[in-house]
Amino acid sequence: MTTADRNVLITVHVLKTDHGFVARAVELPVVSRPAETARIAIRVFKGEVAAYLEAAENEGNLETTLDEHGFRGAVDSGALQVDVHQIETVRVPLQDRLVRSARAV
Numbered sequence: 001m002t003t004a005d006r007n008v009l010i011t012v013h014v015l016k017t018d019h020g021f022v023a024r025a026v027e028l029p030v031v032s033r034p035a036e037t038a039r040i041a042i043r044v045f046k047g048e049v050a051a052y053l054e055a056a057e058n059e060g061n062l063e064t065t066l067d068e069h070g071f072r073g074a075v076d077s078g079a080l081q082v083d084v085h086q087i088e089t090v091r092v093p094l095q096d097r098l099v100r101s102a103r104a105v
Contacts, residue, residue: 006079008081009080011026011082014041014042016038023038024045
C-alpha cells in the first residue's frame with residue numbers, strides 16, 4: 001500500500017465569517033485560516049491537518065492522538081475514520097453578562 005492509498009477521513013464544517021471562509025474539523029482541533037472561497041479554505045485546511053498529524057508523529061504520539069480523538073483502525077490501514085455514535089445540536093444558555101459583552105463588540 002502506498003502513502004497515497006492511506007487516508008484519514010475527517011468531517012469538515014466550512015463557515016462564512018466576516019474575514020472569509022474558514023474550515024474546521026469536527027474530530028480534530030484544526031481550523032484553517034480565513035480564505036476567499038470555501039474551496040480554498042478546504043485546501044488550506046488539508047494542509048493544516050497534515051501539519052497537525054506530522055507534528056504528532058514527530059512527537060511520537062500519532063497513534064495515541066488519533067485514538068484520543070476517536071479514530072479507529074491501524075495507521076497503516078486504507079482509511080482511518082471516527083465511529084460517530086451520536087450527533088446532536090445542543091442549546092447552551094448564555095449568562096446575561098456574556099450577552100451584553102457580545103453586543104458591545
